[in-house]
Amino acid sequence: MTVLNYGLLSDNENDKIYFGNAANPDIATFGIIDVGDYPWGAAVNPNGKYVYVPNAGADTISVIDTVYDKVIKTVEVGNGPIEVFFTQNGFRAYVSNILGDSITVIDTTNHNVVKTIYSIDEAPGGITINPNNSNLYVATIDTNKIYIINTVNNEISKVVDLSSVADRLDAFEFHPSGNSYYISDYDNANILVIDSSSDTVIETINLGNSFNGGGGMSFHPS
Secondary structure (H helix, E strand, C coil): CCHHHEEEEEECCCCEEEEEECCCCCHHHCEEEECCCCECCCEECCCCCEEEEEECCCCEEEEEECCCCEEEEEEECCCCEEEEEECCCCCEEEEEECCCCEEEEEECCCCEEEEEECCCCCCEEEEEECCCCCCEEEEECCCCEEEEEECCCCEEEEEEECCCCCCCEEEEEECCCCCEEEEEEHHHCEEEEEECCCCEEEEEEECHHHCCCCCCCCCCCC
8 A cells, every 4th residue: 555645444343454545535445454453543654664553452563564555563562552653764663552551662673672661650642752852742641641751762851740730631743843732631622732842731722512532633734
């Protein structure tokens, strides 16, 4: 598959990944790849060569080769992997393990685990990288904290406590400028806008009763 032209859909009940032409999203055009137990989303390496699928029920990552559209390796990670994020150069993948309270670091040149980062509070979920300095940001769902990790040494450099203003932090994304980031405050139906230089909330956007979770977030390219 040419991943830039294809959409990806995980089926966590049947342990499959569906892919198809995003310009013609007819289910008949879709291909199907069997992965591990309870796949939870998918992430494409910036080089376009691999798709990483976190299998939350199997504690593994399925590595899909996009040339042959098949799983070429299964990587054992922490308990309950639910999200993957790649560094900008694509050489490292970071996996949030929601039940293991940890982050797994994978070398994407050989798909081997190089480190597991512990000392993360309960239920790490949303994960993203600051485009300005390559720091990794991890949100904890149960304790409403953001862990900032230096991706050079893979050590925790700062912990931001948002428990006084948030209840169940979930998906988040950086503004393309890197000057701020947006994170969903699930139970309060809010999006928090946070200044990345001070890591303080500068705006709260309420989404009202129509808000039904923070499963994903992205900026329009324009």
